[in-house]
Amino acid sequence: MPETTTCWADLPADTPFGLDNLPYGVFTVRGVERDRPRVGVAVGDRVLDVGRAARAAGHPALARTLDGPDLNPLLRLGRSAWTELRGMLRDWLTDEDHRETVEPLLLARADVEMHLPFHPGDYVDFYSSEHHAANLGRILRPNDEPLKPNWKHLPVGYHGRAGTVVASGTPIVRPRGQRLPAGAGAPEFGPSARLDIEAEMGFVVGGAGTRLGEPVPVEEFRDHVFGAVLVNDWSARDIQAWEYVPLGPFLAKSFATSVGEWVVPLDALEEARTAPPERDVELLDYLRDGAEQGGPWGFDVAMEVRLNGERIAEPPFASMYWTAAQQLAHLTVNGAVVRAGDLFASGTVSGPEPHQWGSLMELTRGGREPLKLADGEERTFLADGDEVVITATAPGANGSRIGFGEVAGRIAPARR
């Protein structure tokens, strides 16, 4: 359908939630007791109750997949249903004939509360920014090559804890754990003193799921991925440094991973597609992601990290060395199953410039150079009460911007 069709509702000029975006989330109406979490779509500064719209339009079976409590039933439907629903949404929102039915189903954003949009069966976190991996290598292993020998041959990743993926706004309780004080022979136990963020972009799996032994080649990325969502992979650097050898990060990451309110459909990101950086080593066949494989699969998403309201970083997602299509191909090349709702995230997004680094570990050079904030305060790592908000936008059609909303979290003191 033509991108220039306009909505019968007044959308704010330059809204990041125009008809070219239409991201999905899960909401309840504030003040309604025991209101059922159900699927909503952001339209301007309002939220459409999509299930009720589908029911009103005579699609009861589709409506049932939108009744909540999460996006998972919609995710299971697969690519052709998603495309069809997207077409319907545009119709409902542009055709005056639908206005009378649909307009009452648009709720003010301020009147609804957003919830965890999907429940992941498995959560994988990659490590796909060359700048981030090299920065961390230089900080943690100053006498070594910054990148490990495998880094440019495969997207390094690991499994995170699916059960602690939480909605934007969930308070992040400072984790307690073991850490080895400098020079000490034995660890101490206590609240993490090096609590950090990781600004990431996640991808949400959809479709009927795969069967054991069935890889998802780069070419089939669109059939198995519904959309993208902001991720903050909170990290306790002191716990991580002590525990991570030889099996990788565990409790340093598993206390909470926040995801954004809105899942932006891949269809909304067509304009944002861009070539990933030049690769310096030859890729094995299953990781090729050029035009022949339906690429490019990079996305030109501009991210922003705010700490207590002040912008501290602008990570450019376009700079990621490994793309989401390669990540999914790698994740499944051994035959591992993916299921609708699974989440895989990019790893910290860091660009080449210091103001583009997506973690405090990098921004403060391992905690050695505090960030000086506008209010006169300094931070190496997060203090109790600090709020971190990550946002992002991407180019849409006709010069518009696609918004991802935000992923937010405030640090609560450790339990005693």
Added chain:
Amino acid sequence: MPETTTCWADLPADTPFGLDNLPYGVFTVRGVERDRPRVGVAVGDRVLDVGRAARAAGHPALARTLDGPDLNPLLRLGRSAWTELRGMLRDWLTDEDHRETVEPLLLARADVEMHLPFHPGDYVDFYSSEHHAANLGRILRPNDEPLKPNWKHLPVGYHGRAGTVVASGTPIVRPRGQRLPAGAGAPEFGPSARLDIEAEMGFVVGGAGTRLGEPVPVEEFRDHVFGAVLVNDWSARDIQAWEYVPLGPFLAKSFATSVGEWVVPLDALEEARTAPPERDVELLDYLRDGAEQGGPWGFDVAMEVRLNGERIAEPPFASMYWTAAQQLAHLTVNGAVVRAGDLFASGTVSGPEPHQWGSLMELTRGGREPLKLADGEERTFLADGDEVVITATAPGANGSRIGFGEVAGRIAPARR
């Protein structure tokens, strides 16, 4: 109730599935089209259709939690419901008044097919055998200390892939992936040439689940763990060696993890409780597991690994350095949530003696000394067609043995 009460049904002498065991699984009846997977309890060489028994005994609400498709609804009920059901099962099977109703609900084991007993939300694998960790250290890092500095201070672990936890008997397709040939500068892609087993014991979480930020201390182990199950954590050693730095094993493990048919309730393992090995370093408070914390929490379980019918190892679970109660306390000390159905496994169980090692990596000294099998064949790692069966027993009341059934898997050739 007295342990000497006998079942009105004829149980085979020395059955590992006597009234002191009563493990739970999920079955369908062979030959019944689209039969619904539901909960069964092993009794001698038969399986009791527990949901129908509960319904017949006038417990419809309980019966609904046993209707399948997995144990998860029963797991959510929590400790007091599990104890009550266990008492009912003993009544039904010993009181002649129940015989007429219950006996028709006992199906021959040969007539039923067993399925994945529970669906884990999260799967964590530990690394808790000192002998295994030291053996691997010596093989992989011959010039280093065999154990990393953190190993005796915390139970090292990582998250595995919950979506590829599969039922005993599921064919294991040889995974493909990247591995670095000795001396090569770049990796190759292909079927794993070093496919291995890991003989493990897993623990299945139950209860209402915890809230974010709420640890499970050692003292509360019994309230949050339903029982134990055999685990074979299949491992591709060549893929692992190349990929695992610095974030740990990923595709080398995520293609499949097999779990046993039967989950043995903790109540059945009371006689098997035993003190773990003496610890050489002082434990932080949250990891203490002595009598004050309700310990000991070691279990004297004798495991056996058979390759194509021939016994190749007898791993002693009693030799594990870290106990399941410590593992759960560690896993949650940072505030991570656990949910009913979550699985955490011990890591490879290896004793001090070579015939007690629970992986081929150890049994063949990193593939350098092939196992000579009785049929004249040799193995370093698994060949296509090989079948691995792991079994285990533990002491029960009055000199009886408690059986865990088996976890079995046969290697299928890699996909082309």
